[in-house]
Amino acid sequence: MSPPAKSLGFAVLCGLGISVGVGTVLLILNFALSLETGAFIGGLVAGQLLFIPVRRGGLAGGLAGLLSFPAYLVVIPVIDEAGLLPPQPGIPEPFYESPILLIVILVIEVAIIAGLGFVGGVVSAYLKSRTTPLIGDEDTCPRCQTALPSEAIYCPNCGRKVR
Numbered sequence: 001m002s003p004p005a006k007s008l009g010f011a012v013l014c015g016l017g018i019s020v021g022v023g024t025v026l027l028i029l030n031f032a033l034s035l036e037t038g039a040f041i042g043g044l045v046a047g048q049l050l051f052i053p054v055r056r057g058g059l060a061g062g063l064a065g066l067l068s069f070p071a072y073l074v075v076i077p078v079i080d081e082a083g084l085l086p087p088q089p090g091i092p093e094p095f096y097e098s099p100i101l102l103i104v105i106l107v108i109e110v111a112i113i114a115g116l117g118f119v120g121g122v123v124s125a126y127l128k129s130r131t132t133p134l135i136g137d138e139d140t141c142p143r144c145q146t147a148l149p150s151e152a153i154y155c156p157n158c159g160r161k162v163r
């Protein structure tokens with residue numbers, strides 16, 4: 001059985017890597033909603049790693065999605081430079097003339113990506129938490145707090161019966 005939960009940073013980094021990796025591949029393949037799909041899948045991965053409690057899975061997925069945006073600010077010019085970026089539908093002219101409109105669009109896009117990462121994280125963490133036996137207080141000795149081997153009946157440190 002896998003450990004119940006990884007650290008938040010680890011889960012966010014894995015989710016971020018998957019999000020940007022999947023999003024970039026889909027972008028190159030000219031897949032509609034590529035960044036959004038990547039963020040959702042990244043959220044699913046983060047939630048699998050950090051599912052207790054479920055809201056932490058959502059947090060990890062949301063952060064993975066949120067951080068994907070600055071990552072794309074680096075990745076997209078690179079793949080564009082490499083000639084791998086398919087022609088984009090293009091941003092309508094009025095947006096170029098109004099920086100405020102452009103910023104609003106970008107903020108909405110960031111919110112959508114973070115939100116999809118969050119939803120992915122919550123869904124994934126919830127499913128994982130339902131299918132994984134919880135390790136509760138049995139994990140450490142209640143008397144001396146020593147970490148216990150998974151099948152321990154007696155604490156190896158103080159000898160207290162632990163199950």
Ligand SMILES: [Zn+2]
Binds near residue numbers: 142145157
């Ligand atoms: Zn003990």
